[in-house]
Every structure is written in structure tokens, then in C-alpha cells.
Amino acid sequence: MDDLYLPAPAPPDRWDGDPQERPEVLDRRQGPYGEAVLRRHGGRLEIIANGTFLMDTADGRSERLLVDAALAALPAGRAGASVLIGGLGVGFSLARAVAEPRWERIAVVEREAAVVGWHRAGHFAPYVGDVLADPRVQLVQEDLTVHLRTTEDRFDALCLDIDNGPDWTVTENNGNLYNPSGLLDCRERLTAGGVLAVWSAQPSTAFEAALRRAGFTGVRTLEVPVRRGVPDVVHIAVKA
Known part of the structure; x- marks a missing residue:
């Protein structure tokens, strides 16, 4: 979800700019979480949820960093590593x-x-x-907060990017991921020495403190500059 601090794209049915640059709606679907719209704007694709811009294909650096940083933080020599990616989005993290x-x-x-x-x-x-064709990939169509609470699987890394971050959630129930019980669910889903990586559209010292209170160690924040505004970040934490 890069460059969320650029001027927000207009909802799918409103465009006040140059008519020649009007976004083209490719698909519109209603689901249990509201309306989801896919549109083309210039050379990029955009996902709009309930009229709110979520992400586009313009720049996936921070989504790729989410996966790279988690792998780099794993104990050296760990073989056969496993990762759970929370949020498919446009696919940058999964492709990485x-x-x-x-x-x-x-x-x-x-x-x-x-x-x-x-x-x-x-x-x-x-x-x-x-990205879904790779034989290592298992797709789970479920709310991430529910899945973390109910599955018994454990992973060496959790790479989570389901909204704009702990201080700017897209939907209210996404906040459950960042509260004490949600972070406990994340710890339970990790193997010993496993890594939690969380994407955010802005740094959050409060979330860093919450990670430490939840029993994580090695808490740090990696920044990726964007074209305008504060950098995107990846919060990293390790299960002791």
C-alpha cells in the first residue's frame, strides 16, 4: 500500500480532473465487507474498498521489504522456512x-x-x-484476525499487510490485529525465534511499545521513503 500520503484518488464514480485521465473501472463487486472496485488509472491498477483507496501497482518496495526483512531476521541456518502473508493485495509481497x-x-x-x-x-x-500458481502457496480465504485466532498452524514468519497500519485501520475490526490479544495470537502462530513483520503507512512508537509488552524482542522499524509525506515502514519483532 505505497504512497498513501499522496492526494487520495477519487472514489470510482467521481472524477474532477482532466476527463482524458479519468480512471477506468474494470470490475465492481459487492461482498460481506462492502464494495470492492478494481480500476485502471494511467499505467497502474488501483483497489478501492468502500470508496477508500487501498493500494495500487505503482511501487511495491515496502511490500517486498516486508518479506525480505522477515527472512533476514530469522536465525541463521534455519532450513525449510515457512511464512504466512496476511493480505494478498496486488501481490507484491507474495511475489517476493x-x-x-x-x-x-x-x-x-x-x-x-x-x-x-x-x-x-x-x-x-x-x-x-x-503468484497463486506456485506449488508452495496455500491460499486461505478468511479474515486474518479470525484465522490467527483459530488455526493451529505455526510459521517461522508472519508478514502482515491488511490495512494502513496500527494507527490507521481501514475497517474497525482490523484493529483487533494490533491490540494485546491480537499480538498474543501472532506470538502463538510463530515458532521459537520466529519473526513478525507488520506493514504500516506511518511509524508508530506506540505500536513498538505494544510489541515489547506482548513479549517480542528485537523490535525495530524499517523505513521506505515515498514520493511525498512520511515514509512507509515495516515493524519487525522476534518471538523470544
Whole structure:
């Protein structure tokens, strides 16, 4: 979800700029979480949820860093690493994981059927390839907060990017991921020495403190500059 501090794109049905640059709506779907819209604007694709801009294909550096930083923080020599990616989105994080042979098992959790359908239809293939086709990938269509609470699987890394970060949630229930019980669920899903990586559109010292209170060590924040405004960040924490 890069460059969220640029002027927010207009909702799908309103455009006050140059008519020649009007975004083209490619698909519109209603689901249990509201309306999801895929549109093309210039050379990029955009995902709009309930009239709110979520992400586009313009720049995936911070989404790729989410996966790279988690792998780098794992104990040296750990073989057959496993990762759970929370949020499929346009596929930048999953594509990065698929490109790394050290990930032996890759799960991706996405609640929006529309997003999964757009990947199946090939809309994002020019940007990330067919990320769901890799045999290591297991797709789970479920709300991430529910999945973390109910699954018994454990992973060496959790790479989570389901909204704009702990201080700027897209939907109210996403806040459950960042509260004490949600962070406890994250710890329970990690193996010993496992890494939690959380994407955010802005730094959060409060979230860093929450990670430490939840029993994580090695808490740090990595920044990725954007074209305008504060940098995107990846929060890193390790299960002791």
C-alpha cells in the first residue's frame, strides 16, 4: 500500500480532473465487507474498498521489504522456512516470497473474494506474475484476525499487510490485529525465534511499545521513503 500520503484518488464514480485521465473501472463487486472496485488509472491498477483507496501497482518496495526483512531476521541456518502473508493485495509481497527458494511453505490469507478473483483472472499478472500458481502457496480465504485466532498452524514468519497500519485501520475490526490479544495470537502462530513483520503507512512508537509488552524482542522499524509525506515502514519483532 505505497504512497498513501499522496492526494487520495477519487472514489470510482467521481472524477474532477482532466476527463482524458479519468480512471477506468474494470470490475465492481459487492461482498460481506462492502464494495470492492478494481480500476485502471494511467499505467497502474488501483483497489478501492468502500470508496477508500487501498493500494495500487505503482511501487511495491515496502511490500517486498516486508518479506525480505522477515527472512533476514530469522536465525541463521534455519532450513525449510515457512511464512504466512496476511493480505494478498496486488501481490507484491507474495511475489517476493515465491521468488525466494528458502521459503519452503507459503500461506497467504485474503478475506476479499474480489481480490482473489482479480488475481485468478490475470489482472495483476503483468506486475507480479501468476503468484497463486506456485506449488508452495496455500491460499486461505478468511479474515486474518479470525484465522490467527483459530488455526493451529505455526510459521517461522508472519508478514502482515491488511490495512494502513496500527494507527490507521481501514475497517474497525482490523484493529483487533494490533491490540494485546491480537499480538498474543501472532506470538502463538510463530515458532521459537520466529519473526513478525507488520506493514504500516506511518511509524508508530506506540505500536513498538505494544510489541515489547506482548513479549517480542528485537523490535525495530524499517523505513521506505515515498514520493511525498512520511515514509512507509515495516515493524519487525522476534518471538523470544
